[in-house]
Amino acid sequence: MEPETRVSRTGQLVNEEESMPVSSVPPRVLFQRPLKENPRLSRPEEPRPAEKSVLRDLRMSTHAKIQRSERLFQSMLLIGGTFVLALFATVLGVCLVEAWPSIHRFGFSFLWTSTWNPHRQIFGAWTYIVGTFWVTGIALGFAIPIAILSSLFLSDYSPKWLVGGVSTLMEMLAGIPSIVFGAFGIIFVVPLLRDHIEPFLANTLGTRWEFFNGDNMGYGILAAGLVVGIMVIPLVATVTRDSLIMVPRETVEAAYALGSTKAETVFFVKLPAVVPGIIGSVILGFGRAIGETMAVLLLIGNQASIPSSIQDVGYTISSLLANTFTYAVIDPLYSAAEIELGLILLLISLVVNTLGRELLMKLMGGRLAGSVGGG
């Protein structure tokens, strides 16, 4: 009795009992018994059971297929993933090997030595590390507030017809090559700083703090920082705007229902809700700013001195590499020192990325952190 009912119900039980390979069972067999028992369905050649069996046939034959395609897909992914890992390891390995003479010779003192003299074979990174941080700091300090304000404007205050246009322009801005920004800096930002902003700074804040004083040249860390900042704005602004748009309508309604004005809703509810997104985009922007080469090279003045004023010239790691690496390759220690500079750049990026992720994790309480972390 028991086997009979099983047979009449499902195909899989039949297979188990007869211990036949799954794919070799002709599906029509499954329907023979009920068809015979039921006079209305007594013709096995009827199209109805055949129709039904199409899907069942598929189901029965797919287990092996699924496994095969899964394995194929997994191995493709494995190749891709391994390639990326191998690439990273190769870059890091080659750099370490090439930088080894410098690492071995100078040790950690490489970091805080500010002499860089190829003739005397003394190399220290401090000047360039400081220059890099100045440019990055000025860039982010300029870009973040403007980017946040502009994204708030776009998400909550601008008329609808403006949003699409400005957003597109913003994305185009992110795609302009840095050399174009560098040229723009030379023909517009430098004269602007030289003729207006720097004299103004010197005459106002500069009378009290030497930090804002200088010789009003235009070129220097301020010009480089501002132009890099212009390049960072679209990065931060697009991500922030996207996160602002994603703030749930319910959250915004809750703020209004508590008697918030629009400004209060935007600043005290929406903005805190997108802080993780902003942090993620700032990490991206930091990566962009710290590595920016061409625009900085054109604007910073390329002088190996530690800036003491915002008007001073300076040198960054990336602009030094771009300017001198072709000369350095003939000298093993010189080139090793330059590659070590590159490694320092990589290390700073890694540290900032990791700290940013940690901060995100802490802010989000472990939720969602993977989806908003910067790359």
Place this chain on the structure above:
Amino acid sequence: MDPASDTLVPKIVVKNFSAFYGSVQALHNVDFAICERKITAMIGPSGCGKSTFLRSLNRMNDFVPGFRVEGSVTLDGQELYAPSVNPVLIRQRVGMVFQKPNPFQMSIFENVAYGLRIQGVKSRSVLSDIVEKSLRAAALWDEVKDRLNGGAFSLSGGQQQRLCIARALAVEPEVILLDEPASALDPISTARIEELMQDLKDRYTIAIVTHNMQQAARVSDRTAFFLDGTLVEVNETTKIFTNPEDSRTEDYITGRFG
């Protein structure tokens, strides 16, 4: 039933009120009063306009593009839709709790303190007092008193909804609008919210939109039945659920449609 419950003092009076989303009319000439220290339930099938009506009472529909109203809504005699009225001030007096728990991405404490902070309360001790009072009133204090600085999203859905109620209570509104406040919650959390409403009734005027007719019957003093943007019938809840005057109300509460 205590004698006081028979005296009805109108708090919000709605006269000949129509609402439109663009060219679509969502409410047709509603005449209605929400009475002080009573729970008024609004029932009706989806799309009948009950939520639109509720959200019109604290001008939450202002954010919907193309929304406009005709007729009059007065709160203690003050016209809500007069041009000189700032909706922000209305919403400070008429609070709202929504269908989905919607705490802010802040600590439990800061969620409740938010409304006070934006109204300029700075003293930490005043804030702490009111936060505790509100959380107690929302029957949440005992569950969260040891983790006030924890994130609001660490709470369960029912707790989050009670947090939202506490947040609404903290700014001391006169009227609380509840838009299907328990529809996203499990039965136990729902029961807690319903108990809570009974506690709050002594001090607040409450209007609740609900899909759940048993809930309306359980918690409310008066019930209004909406259908296709019109107010079909409003009366004592016991009357509506035992002996409705309109046959459509009877059809709806007996489950013949909707």
